[in-house]
Amino acid sequence: GESVGLHLPTLSVQEGDNSIINCAYSNSASDYFIWYKQESGKGPQFIIDIRSNMDKRQGQRVTVLLNKTVKHLSLQIAATQPGDSAVYFCAENTGTASKLTFGTGTRLQVTL
Amino acid sequence: NAGVTQTPKFQVLKTGQSMTLQCAQDMNHEYMSWYRQDPGMGLRLIHYSVGAGITDQGEVPNGYNVSRSTTEDFPLRLLSAAPSQTSVYFCASSYGVGSTGNTIYFGEGSWLTVV
Numbered sequence: 001g002e003s004v005g006l007h008l009p010t011l012s013v014q015e016g017d018n019s020i021i022n023c024a025y026s027n028s029a030s031d032y033f034i035w036y037k038q039e040s041g042k043g044p045q046f047i048i049d050i051r052s053n054m055d056k057r058q059g060q061r062v063t064v065l066l067n068k069t070v071k072h073l074s075l076q077i078a079a080t081q082p083g084d085s086a087v088y089f090c091a092e093n094t095g096t097a098s099k100l101t102f103g104t105g106t107r108l109q110v111t112l
Numbered sequence: 113n114a115g116v117t118q119t120p121k122f123q124v125l126k127t128g129q130s131m132t133l134q135c136a137q138d139m140n141h142e143y144m145s146w147y148r149q150d151p152g153m154g155l156r157l158i159h160y161s162v163g164a165g166i167t168d169q170g171e172v173p174n175g176y177n178v179s180r181s182t183t184e185d186f187p188l189r190l191l192s193a194a195p196s197q198t199s200v201y202f203c204a205s206s207y208g209v210g211s212t213g214n215t216i217y218f219g220e221g222s223w224l225t226v227v
Contacts, residue, residue, distance in 0.1 A: 102154030
């Protein structure tokens, strides 16, 4: 699994701008990837997912990009809003349901 | 629509005490799991289950037991609590094997402090 750190990287974005949150994964056998949003004091909330046979998937205001060559995942949030402020985690799954390996997380701060 | 329900929300234990964290889901999901989250870190898998009567270990199983007698419930037992088990615990469930459309849902968390 991925190593985790004690200090979350922070991304500060102005309201209305686009946000890009990056994640590197370690297991080349992972075939399913998920982005979660976690607000303070709450459980992770599903945002968007993507299978390894896809490069891109779009949702409402969010896009996930997958680059299997370099084992990199990114989450793009369009027109970032104050309500988007949270910690964002990527997670990878190697096929066994509910058995996820989480990344370190990135804190997104939206400034007015 | 309750989703994944965890109890208790908060608990303080003394070292050596045992307790059970409850998890229930009303979505008829086959797959359930328990994670712990330590400050500033991602979630780490403790135990998981792919169906009633079937459980397996995750990344950090030591000090915890689970059972899955019904599809709905997946309790996590701390056998003899230690300060290192102070953490936030999350239960999760999903309908099938992870893939687009089989969303993995998390409960709201159980904050456990061992003194």
